Amino acid sequence: MKRIVYREWLVEPQRYWGLLAMLAGVIAVGGLSALYMEHEGHWVTGMTNSVVWGTPHVFAVFLIIAASGALNVASIGTVFDKTAYKPLARLSGLLAVALLVGGLLVLVLDLGRPDRLLVAMTTYNFSSIFAWNIFLYSGFAAIVIGYLWTMAERKGNHLQKPVGTFAFLWRLALTTGTGSIFGFLVGREAYDTAILAPLFVVMSFAYGLAIYMLVLFYAFDADGRPIGPAMLKRLKNLLGLFVAAVLYFTLVYHLTKLYGAKNSDIEAFLLINGGLYTALFWVGWVLIGGLIPLGIIYHPELNKQRDWIATASALVVAGGLAAMYVIIIGSQAYPQEMFPGHSVIQFGAPGDVGGRVAPYSPSFPELLLGLGGVGVALLITAVGIRVLQFLPESLADRDVDPHASARHA
């Protein structure tokens, strides 16, 4: 088999620096937004005592689960010994770390007291899944960096499989942990189910791969590296599988909730009469993030064109953000049920919310902070592939898996 050659990203300097400048701009605006929110306090956001986690959490959770999903491509190559995926592994590791850093940054900057980060890192409550997640996240970054080393360094090559397997198991724990942040909330009807953790795992597969494909296509396009049709087919089939799995688990999630009859109200809210949240569920999560991409991926003509596959990936990302919005914000907006058989006709002062749907509209600074996190992830990736050898020179079929293409021919 041919040796895979990796090369720094050879995009023209103007384009590279232009890209960096743009990302730096997005990050700067996000940073300024965070400063503004921190200085004024959270009253300038749409968040309240009812909807306590707003748009920044939508982005942060999305980026974090996508991070673990992005590593999947590497895992398939190393852990499951699929030779064809091996050349994709380095970018997969880099992207995983980059997305994680972006997501965590947003999470931290949305704290009420980000200046107390040191407290968070030195004072642990070990019964808190949140505290465990801090370990899961930092461990993940460390392991993936180690994994990248085993890929790049001849001396470490023999460790690649054990380290890769470890990273794969760790990423499963990480997504399960992130899902559990919500699963542990007994007082919130929408989250009170065991299916949330596996749902998060399949979501991470889909979103991580979609982002991976977008980055790969863009980077390869920019300096004219080839991607063979078999490779394209492989990736889009994998994406199709993951997107279908998300839809399947979404169905299971709602069926379990409907089955536990006392949750039927929140179900009606999410599925039928929740206004914006219902719309985001059906149009965003199911249609844009699920059915349309599947339609493209399994369309006999469109699915051979890279641009269409990229479109499908972008739709999966958009649908993923919608799904996060529904899961995180929709279920906070839905009133907590405290008095079964009763209607709440007054709850504190007028304007205070209980017993009815809480209003929330995202403010600009929140949105910009979230986008800033995306910017950070992309900046790390862009610089990474430029200065280090992350990208394979070619993904043409004969370079990737000569036997496979010989068979097809």
Add this chain to the structure above:
Amino acid sequence: MKNESEPTNQGRRDFLGAAAGLTAAAVAPGMMLHTVDSEAAAPTGGVSDAHRWGLLVDTSKCADGCTACVDACDQENGLNLQSQPLGDDELKWQNQRATWIRKVKLQDNLTGQVTNLPLMCQHCEHPPCVDVCPTGASFKRADGIVMVDRHTCIGCRYCMMACPYKARSFIHEQVDQKLTRAPRGKGCVESCNLCAHRLDTGDISTACADACSAEGHQALVFGDLKDPTGPLRQALAKKPNRQIRQDLGLNTGVRYAGI
């Protein structure tokens, strides 16, 4: 779940004791020093598990339209000193300002009967807010009071997500005025602490219960759940009562009669 949470709570308390000691030494005024001063003993800052403080709310006595308990709490804990930030929407502000106790009015879906009740932190024996707090800033004292250490709270708001009673508030705005007995800071979470500052100086009462009695309603009885001869246990024995969301098994310190 119940059996598991006890030992972890214990470990956490010891740990917190140490953390609280450090914080108290490092940071000058504030609740920690205050409690350490009052009874320099146990690691939890001088509170013992000989007591478990709680409340009984008799909803049949809670008067429609009365807000005496809410007003008293606002005064006692400086909540009336909060000011709406310039430019904030009025309705949004009502949903952003800190509220430790609120008057809730319910209507029975079947009979149409209306019930009034005050709702505050229920001081759960197995508090979900404490379980989820990543830094241990949310903690339960030996005497059952659940509160937030404002020196270690990072404002992640996970406890607010976890509380089934919407009892917690996040400080969304800059704080210009506050009382020494109720320190408050932008970016931290707080909730009812059963007037811990009173208890820690030997005054066995809460502002809300006092105010309710002063109005002549007697809908709130404060006392020690562990004292069989005390007023709370006597009152509990007289009236059938339950916990809100009893199904969650949190064993709350606040009980309700007539719901």
